[in-house]
Amino acid sequence: MSRVRTRPTRDDTRDKLFEAAARVFEEQGIGGASIETIAAAAGFTRGAFYSNFKSKDELIIAMLEDHVEQSIGRIRDLLERHRNLPDFLDALKSMNRGAQDPLGRSPLLHMEMILFVARAEKRRPELAKRLRARRKLVTDIIETTARNSGKKSVLDPTWAGALVLALEDGFRLHRLIDPETTAPDSFFRAIGDLQRAMGISAA
Structure with a gap:
């Protein structure tokens, strides 16, 4: 029996970070939003953010x-x-x-x-x-x-x-x-x- 993949793909992770960042930016402003807050809003760790983007600007x-x-x-x-x-x-x-x-x-x-x-x-x-x-x-x-x-x-x-x-x-x-x-x-x-x-x- 094949194993069911439960970990999100890179595209899934990026999409969730995009959605979360949009919410956080609207609530806190772009300048005031931290990487930690964006990652948490997406349900990820800070490390998961940095595995996809080097900085908030790159995001x-x-x-x-x-x-x-x-x-x-x-x-x-x-x-x-x-x-x-x-x-x-x-x-x-x-x-x-x-x-x-x-x-x-x-x-x-x-x-x-x-x-x-x-x-x-x-x-x-x-x-x-x-x-x-x-x-x-x-x-x-x-x-x-x-x-x-x-x-x-x-x-x-x-x-x-x-x-x-x-x-x-x-x-x-x-x-x-x-x-x-x-x-x-x-x-x-x-x-x-x-x-x-x-x-x-x-x-």
Whole structure:
């Protein structure tokens, strides 16, 4: 009879540390949260933390990387199933961004972590790498949906991707700061306006 594995895998451990860190960061702040508290919240020892991450900064970088990878994976899956822009946007609106992703459930913590990393200039290339990956994703979406619509965009796709990403980040921040005057669908309304300006509206 085969033995049942009871010890968590490395991925299981990392996922639990991500979830625990998100809770602790929200409760105590990123700067005030200790490695011991994060490990305890995940049900692990301090040694288990250090077997996965060298420092709290490395944990944060890994959480941001995991968030971007999960987001890109989910959105590319959507694009495979919905290759024209109206259908893709409808699917994107209903996508569960928080599934197995603590930063997807907490946009404010996500931004706080980005700013925390950005304070250290030597860490900014880590953020830049993920920003470029997000821009490429949006550029690919624009190129694919424009091609499938049979229309050529009047804007350079790379520049259009940068615009779309800036709109998303900007409206997310505005929504956090002033939800009363920033409607939940502000980003998608802006995308509709940009879509028409680019000449790739649905026929």
